[in-house]
Amino acid sequence: MSIGVSANRLELLQIARAVAAEKSIDETIVIEAIEEAIQKAARSRYGAENDIRAKIDPKTGELSLTRNMTVVEEVENESQELTLADAQKIDKTAEIGTVFSDELPPIEFGRVASQTAKQVITQKVREAERQRQFDEYKDRVGEIVNGIVKRVEYGNVIIDLGRAEGIIRRADGIPRENLQNNERVRAYIYDVREEVRGPQIFLSRAHPDFMAALFAQEVPEVYEGIIEIPSVARDPGSRAKIAVISNDGSIDPVGACVGMRGSRVQAVVSELAGEKIDIIPWSDDPATFIVNALQPAEVAKVVLDEEDQRIEVVVPDEQLSLAIGRRGQNVRLASQLTGWSIDILTEEEESERRQKEFAERTQLFIAALDVDEVIAQLLATEGFTDVEEIAYVDLGEIAVIEGFDEDTAEEIQARARDYLERLAAEQDAKRIELGVEDAVLEVEGVDLAMAVKFGENDVKTVDDLAGLVTDDLRGWFETKNGERVREPGILEEFNLSAEDAEMMIMRARVAAGWISEEDLPQPEVDETEAELDAEDAFDVSNMDLAELEAEAEALGLDLDEAAEAEKEAE
Structure with a gap:
């Protein structure tokens, strides 16, 4: 059985409209797909080398089938082109670029042609449908959508969103939550990608932002922006912590999110398969925020390392298990x-560590300064941490220690300096033995101890040092088996700041000729301090000699220093 394309003009429009309505796409796209299908069938009949065009009138359904020929200077394809001379035999006004269209009679679709046309239309409609889905959802990332479970494939849940399908991959689902076919479900759109097989709408019920979006639905103050949610941490299906802050001092953010008798937070808990939620007041003070985040554990003391964003938290012995949580859950979520x-x-552990550090410092001072244990303990008790500090501290800070006098302080400081000189000689010999060139020592910020460390890590030339990055010197953190582990840097023990490490490397690059001095980072000028310095300077231009001497005496300067002050002020 064959189908004539001219049999029913309105039938084409009816088909186009029905398909467009069913697939929620533009009717024009369907008509264009039908035109392309007819063109393909016509070329099969009249020859694929011909430029055959099909056109359907969107109002009447009238189909026109034409064979086009273009006027060119030199013919390369006789089936689609003709010369200007031949064209002007047909139409004297013809010129280069003119297109002649010859009407072709209607064709009948045989079985093969009909199947081909159907495939073309189906493919075009599918592409249009995919594009429509992508355009509709690409700007909806971050929204919660409602859908129905269509099927479950290898742990991945396919969700019918009405006019599209989304997927909750196994990793994006809540563990132990068993979604069934035809079950209604809410999920969070976290990504929309245009892929070869069509747009992929990725949904999640485990994403931290899903919880924040649920609170925005349940808590009007969050939706209106009065209460903000700076961060969320989840162990999906088990426990979560959510930080909240109010922009209105009269509104308690924690109480607002909990709701009357816990109604608001319970609505979120129910949606998340019973996931327990700790609502934490946010603070711009890291120590306070971290102490809050470790609730319900009580914290006795904290020590912050802002450079590495690391904090040491000391808790009472009986609070340890509560602070860490089951399988480390509480501290992991707080982090x-x-x-x-x-x-x-x-x-107890902190006390033991302090005692160990005290004992280590005591032994260091005994060995380096050749003093008895009592004197070494007194120095450690006063807060001295290394020999260099003792060697160059103001003498009075040592002399005021109970039982010490100025003579004792001078002797201890002299021994400290002697020790450092011996140590420097040993380190320099070690540096030379390791093959570290002198130029490395000339880089500002590098001392002998550092040079030895460089040699032990095969950094022996200025070029070697110039080729490092900040993390090579200071260390870095890596995640191994789900745990955050610190990898030590070459100069780990020297506690370099990120700025100092970067500057050391940059100066090495200057020494190596990689960059110029002008490329070095310039220190920021504190305008307030500059203004104060200008105010503190005094003008000597209008002073007589007596006034100048009086001013100099008041400032503890001699006349030459006063003149220098004038120059600096200028």
């Missing part, structure tokens, strides 16, 4: 919520 690495110690 995710705050963005800080958290080390938990008991008061």
Whole structure:
């Protein structure tokens, strides 16, 4: 059985409209797909080398089938082109670029042609439908959508969203939540990608932002922006922590999110398969925020390392298990919520560590200064941490120690300096033995101890040092088996700041000729301090000699220094 394309003009429009309505796409796209299908069938009949065009009138359904020929200077394809001379035999006004269209009679679709046309139309409609889905959802990332479970494939849940399908991959679902076919479900759109097989709408019920979006639906103050949610940390299906802050001092953010008798938070808990939620007041003070995040555990003391965003938290011995949580859950969620690495110690462990550090410093002072244990302990008790500090501190700070006098202080300081000189000689010999060139020592910021460390790590030339990055010197953090682990840097023990490490490398690059001095980062000028310095300077231009001497005496300067002050003020 064959189908004549001229049999029913309105039938084409009816088909186009029905398909467009069913697939929620533009009717024009369907008509264009039908035109392309007819063109393909016509070329099969009249020859694929011909430029055959089909056109359907969107109002009447009238189909026109034409064979086009273009006027060119030199013919390369006789089936689609003709010369200007031949064209002007047909139409004297013809010129280069003129297109002649010859009407072709209607064709009959045989079985093969009909099947081909159907495939073309189906493909075009499918492409249009995919594009429509992508355009509709690409700007909806971050929204919650409602859908119905269509099927479950290998742990991935396919969700019918009405006019599109989304997928909740196994990793994006809540563990132990068993979604059934035809079950209504809410999920969070976290990504929309245009792929070869069509647009992929990725949904999640485990995403931290899904919880924040649920609170925005349940808590009007969050939806209106009165209460903000800076961060969320989740162990999906088990426990979560959410930080909240109010922009209105009269509104308690925690109470507002909990709701009357817990109604608001319970609505979110129910949606998330019973996931327990700790609502934490946010603070711009890291220590306060971290202490809040470790609730319900009580914290006795914290020590912050802002450079590495690491905090040491000391808790009472009986609070340790509560602070860490089941399988480390509480401290892990608190770390995710705050963005800080958290080390938990008991008061007993912290005390033992302090005692160990005290004993190590005592032994260092005994060995380096050749003093007895009592004197070494007194120095450690006063807060001295290394020999260099003792060697160059103001003499009075040592002399005021109970039982010490100025002579004792001078002797201890002299021994400290002698020790450092011997140590420097040993380190320099070690540096030379390791093959570290002198030029490395000439880089500002590098001392002998550092040079030895460089040699032990095969950094022996200025070029070697110039080729490093900041993390090579200071260390870095990596995630291994789900745990955040610190990898030590070459100069780990020297506690370099990121700025100092970067500047050391940059100066090495200057020394190596990689960059110029002008490329070095310039220190920021504190305008307030500059203004104060200008105010503190005094003008000597209108002073007589007596006034100048009086001013100099008041400032503890001689006349030459006063003149220098004038120059600096200028």
